[in-house]
Amino acid sequence: MKSILHSKAIALLILLCCFYSAHSQSRPLNGNLKDVKGDALTGATVLIKGTADGTTSDANGNFQLNIPKDGTSLLISYLGYKTKEVAVGAVENQISIILEDDAALLDEVVVIGFGSIRKANVTSAISSVSEKDLEDLVVAGADQALQGKVAGVTVNNNSGQPGAGISVRVRGITSTNGNEPLYVIDGVPILSERRSIEHNQLGGQAGQSVQSPLASLNPNDIESIDILKDASAQAIYGALAANGVVIINTKKGKAGKGKIGYDTYVGYQTIQKKLDLLDLRQYAGYYNSLIPEINNSGSGHLDSIDEFKNPSVLGGGTDWQDAIFQTGKIQSHQLSFSGGSGKTTYYTSLNYFDQTGIVIGSAFKRYSGRISLDHEVRSWLNVGMNTNLSQSNQRITLTDGSDAVIGIGLYNSPAAPVRSFDGEYATTASIQGNSFGNPKNPVALAELRDVRNVQSKVLGNVYGDIKFLKHFTLRNEFNYDFNVTQNKAFQPLVRNEQTGIVVLSPSRLIEERGLGLYWAFKTYLTFEKSMGKHWVNALIGHEAQESNYDQLIASRQNLVLNLESLNAGEGGTTQSITAGKYPWAMESYFGRVNYAYNDKYSLSASIRRDGSSSFGKNNKYGYFPAASVGWTISNEPFFNESKMISYAKLRLGVGSVGNSSTSGNNLYNTNIRLFSTAPFGAGGIPSNVGNPDLSWESVVTQNAGLDVTLFNKIAEVSVDVYKKVSTNMILQTQLPVYSGLGTDWNDINSPTTNAGEMRNTGIDIALRTYNISRNDFSWRSSVVFSHYKNELVALNDPTASLRGYKEYGNAILVTNTYAGGPVGTFFGFVDDGLFRTQAELDAATYTVDQNGVAVKYIQGLEVGENPVTGTYLGDVRYKDVNGDGRIDDKDLTVIGDPNPDFTYGISNTFTYKDFDLSLFFQGSQGADILNYTLRSTESSFNPYLNQQATVLDRYTADNIDGSLPRYNQWHNNNRRVSSRMVEDGSYFRIQNISLGYNLPRTLLNRVNISNLKIYATVQNLYTFTKYSGYDPELGSFNNNIRYMNVDDGHYPNPRTWTIGANVAF
Structure with missing residues (x-):
């Protein structure tokens, strides 16, 4: 024992001696860090080269460090400045170091459409999302990745359905005629027609069918995304840019040794919450x-x-x-190859993406491949090509509406089984002969209805660049987008053989075939030259483009033996065939000049002339000018003394863009609807009334922006305020009934005219901070804030409005957009509480029918009844808004606004040695939601329908203080769309948490792997909200702004857990 202690004591003594010896061989060094202006640099990292020993500078730029006695070299690094190596001699005890700006930050390239320029010369409102920002995100489309990442861009999932469309709004709502931005992928605009099968024929407004325009593009192939937010940047795209422009550049090969990459993730998805229904x-x-x-x-x-x-x-x-929700699965696998010699570079990838949704029956699958080649033929000639091939298969579960999967699942009785004892689908009508509500089985609807959207797509371009006279480049480019759509909706006739009750009826098959072809020829000449303090970039070009979409829809019902064939209809059964052609062409000339002087003053001016086939000869051409200026204040001599602000730039811009999103078929009576089974024989009628004087929508934007870098580049702030006015909005005219014209699908459509004006004003704020930047640890943050105020300023007819209805036959009004208000406002009665006393009943305001006659419902109650109005204790009291002593349609008023007060996103990224952790939070404040499902699940009008648990607190004789109306079987006064159904849709969401680990290179080199990262991610972890429904993020039903934030069985966004790996060889 003593021997062991003695040995330990000797070892400890040796260790102490070594420590003392090492310490005695070092000496203190005092230093000071400043920039070229003489300002102290706080928090800079100072390291002894070749070691992990170091320190950071204090508030005055001072630091102290023990260095080897014989001298050493120091490495000094600071965000926004060039890393500097400084030798320290053997006798130096004091040192002063000056760091130079890293000009590369201002040399960062920003894509501006038909070219790119240095970030320092940008004068417009442009935001960028880098490849780094897209890492570890589990999304089917790149548009989802923009949510909460870009100030001024509001992104909502219209549905949690796999592959579903995304609502992307750049600076508010521009038009009632479509608000999605123009997506440009490697110079190719996404314009080929996308039309989805009419699922209304399978049961009302039962499902969303609009697929994301980026569903065919693999997000892993994206290198950068640039969003042009104001017209001074958008005007180069003219009539296509009214709703903003999203420019996507994909990855390209780089000269050098070939690389092989494999990226994969797998995971599962669950519903975020369940509603509290009665068991x-x-x-x-x-x-x-x-x-x-x-x-x-x-x-x-x-x-x-x-x-x-x-x-x-x-x-x-x-x-x-x-029964209707499940655990979904998601997986993605990508294999990529890139590299090249000095003259040829290449990038190619293959991707497989597969997702099963959280609602049974829903799924999305995509196969895609990409090829990018660039070759230097001569020193003056470069050629290249980009091609993306994909096929996507989306299986849609119809969830929205009272006749769809989620709607029926919410109110079906818990007494009804999913299947009967013999394994057949049970129905709610098969229990003791009681109907128990809707006999449809939601599980049967999801599993037996086969609704698919299949798209095959080839998109790309071929180009050649000719350089001459040193400063000129001529580009010739051919774009193509070939799109084949194969959609179908099949519903079999299903009958429970034991009870004879029909589960699904009738049998019906709808098939659509669509062929879209878009092509464009572009030729543009670019001149760029720096002349002393002057820099000029000029562009002039021509573009011709054409799009054709041919569509054929056929349907048949009452199919023999449930055969999935259009030829299997029984005799005399209904059948229809609809064909359509949707041609469009545009020819354009455009030009732009960018100028900068001495990195202080910048100017950009552009103009585009578009000629479109969508308009008649009197309005065929549109002119879209724009101009913007920038002043880099921080480069002025008087700014040298600023301690807090290291960079400041003011931007001002104004510009005009257009909207031509209307078919040329609206000009004339070109569409004919044919009838083969009319009472008086076959015939046809026009399906529309043309308007040859139809003209462009025009959108003029004014923008003022300020870019500031603070505290020696620790923080970067961009603030933009804007005003955007849309005039000559293209709308379908609402004419009197006696005209014989209407706006419904089976009407002879009234003419399309230029009939309105809309205005958006707002502010965008983006903040990026570099909180800590050390050798082994870093922390950076970003915050984006977006606010817009929308107003429909005027309609040509001051009494007209744009209305949104629910239920089959447009039975129930839910939204009303009118002059002076925002788009999509909820419209209904004001709920003024319940009638709780006889005195209140006796004073009740009349409820009248459509003829103005007082409504009276004789139900035999002797007490608690107003004999004139037919109302009872526990009924809803509606507010007499106009004070005329009666409750009728004149009391309908605004009861909510689906537009948010503001949206925001907060990101934090931490790195520690080989670990990285990212936290992303996203939210919306102030938007209202119309919870339409409450008409069925909280209204107590049918004893056989299940309800939410809240009905246990309904008004009864024993519960006169109940919060919900009494049970009321025969009339729907208590079910009217009212303020009771409007809820606060504000939310704060933990959107994404990702933890990654990069394996050490020393380990990877042994197995010839250059990089290996493993990570785990959770998305939609938790949502803080007061909304009682599944999900406060609703978007717009089928991207229709008249149905923003209307929840009628909305497919909720899932919570997603994944693990993944990125491997490079």
């Missing part, structure tokens, strides 16, 4: 409580059910939410 015990008690209410009221008769007599002994029954 079987609660439902049985609820049902039993309705028996005396119904039987004593004279409004009907409700039989008791033996199984319900003692609810406490019952189980939970069928949880229809568990």
Whole structure:
């Protein structure tokens, strides 16, 4: 024992001696760090070269460090400055160091359309998203990756359906005629027509079918995204740019040794929350409580059910939410090859993406490949090509509406099973002969209805660059986008053989074939030259483009033996064939000049002339000018003394762009609807009334921006304020009924005219901070803030408005857009509480029908009734808005606004040695939601329908303080669209958390791997919100702005857990 202690003591003594020896061989060094202006650099990293020993400078730029006695070299690094190596001699004890600006930050290239310029010369409102910003995001399309990343861009998922469309709004709502931005992929605009099958024929407004325009593009192939937000930047795209421009550049090969990359992730998805519906015990008690209410009221008769007599002994029954929601799976695999010699570079990739949704029956699958080649033929000639091939297959589960999967699942009785004992689909009508609401089984709807959207696509370009006279480059480019659509919707006739009850009816097949072809020829000449303090970049060009979309839709119902064939219809069954051609062409001339002087003053001016086939000869051409200026204040001599601001630039811009998103078929009576089964024989009628004087929509934007870098480049701030005015909006005219013209699908459509003006004003703020930047640890943050205010300023007819309806036949008004208000405002009655006393009933305002006659419902109640109005204790009291003593359509008013007060995103990224952690939060404040599902699940009007648990607090004789209306079977006054259905849609979401680890290179070199990163990610981890529905992020039904934030069984966004790896060889 003593021997062991003695040995340890000797070892400790040796260690102390070594430490003392090492310490005695070092000496202190005092230093000071400044920039070229003489300002102290705070927080700079000072390291002894070849070691991990170091320190940071204090608030005055001073530092102290123990260095080897014989001298050494120091490495000094600071964000925004060039890293500097300084030798320290053996006798130096004090040192002063000056760091130079890293000009590369200002030399960062920004894509501006038909070219690119240095960031320092940008005068417009342009935001960029880098490849780094897209890392570790699990998204099917790149548009999803923009959410919360770009100030001024509002992104919402229209549906959690795999592959579904995304609502992207650049600076508010520009038009009632489409608001999605123009996407440009490697110079190719996405213009080929996309039309989706009419799922209304399978049951009302039952499903969203608009697919994301970027669904065919693999996000892993993207190198950068630039968003042109104001017209001074957008005007170079003229009539296509009214809603903003999103320019996507894909990865290209780089000269050098070839690289092989494999990127993969796998994961699963779950629903974020479930609604609190009545289970079987609660439902049985609820049902039993309705028996005396119904039987004593004279409004009907409700039989008791033996199984319900003692609810406490019952189980939970069928949880229809568990039946229709599932754990989804997601996976992505990509293999890429890149490299090249001195003259030829290449990049190619193959990708497989597969996602099954959280609602049964929904799925999305994509196969894609990409090839990019660049070759220097001569020193003056470069040629290249980009081609993207893809096929996507989307299986759609129709969820929206009372006749769809989620809607039916919410109100189906927990007493009904999913399947009967023989394994067949059960129905809610098969229990003791009671109807129990809708006999449709939501599981059967999801599994048996086969609704698919299949798209095959080839997109790309071929180009050649000719350089001459040193400063000139002539580019000739051919773009193409070939798109084949194969859609179908099949519903079989399904009958429960045991009970004979029909589960699905009728059998129906709808098939669509679409062929879209877009091509464009572009020729443009660029001149760029620096002359002392002057820099000039000039562009002039011509573009001719054409798009053709041919569509054929055929349908048939009552199919023999449920055969999935259009030839299998029974005799005399309904069949229809619809064909359409949608041609469009445009010829354009454009030019632009960018100028900068001494890195202080910048100017940009552009103009584009578009001639479109969408308009008649009197309005065929549109002119879209723009101009912007920039003043880099920080480069002025008087700015040298600033301690806080190291860079400041002011930007001012104004410009005009257009919107031509209308078919040339609107000019004339070119569309004919044919009938082969009319009573008086075959014939045809025009489907529209033309307007040859139709003209362009015009959008003029004014923008003022300020870019500031603070505290020696620790923080970067960009603030933009703007005003955007849309005039000559293209709208379908609303004419009197006696004209015989309308706007419904089966009407002879009234003419399309220029009939309105819209205005958006707002502010965008982007903040990026570099909080800590040390050798082994860094922390950077970013915050984006977006606010816009939208107003429909005027319509040509001051009494007209744009209305949005729900239910089959446009039965129920939900939104109304009128002059003086924002787009998509919710319209309904104002809920003024419940009638709780007889005095309130006696003073009740009349409710009248469409003829102005007082509504009276005789239900046999002796007390609690107003004999004139037919209202009872516990009914909803609606506010008499116009004060005329009656409740009618004149009391309909604004009850909510779906537009947010502001949206925001917050990112934090940490790195520690080989680990990285990213946290992303995203939210929206102030938007209202119309929770339309409450008409079915919180209105107590049918004893056989399940309800939310909140109905247990409805008004009854024993619960006169109940928060919800009484049970009311025969009339729908309590179910009117009202302010009771409007909820606060504000939310704060933990959007993405990603933890990654880069394996050490020393380990990877042994197995010939250059890089290997493994990571784990969770998306939509938790949402803080007051909204009672599944998900406060709703977007717009089928991207229609008239249905923003209307929840009628919206497919919720899933929570996603993934693990992945990036490998490079």
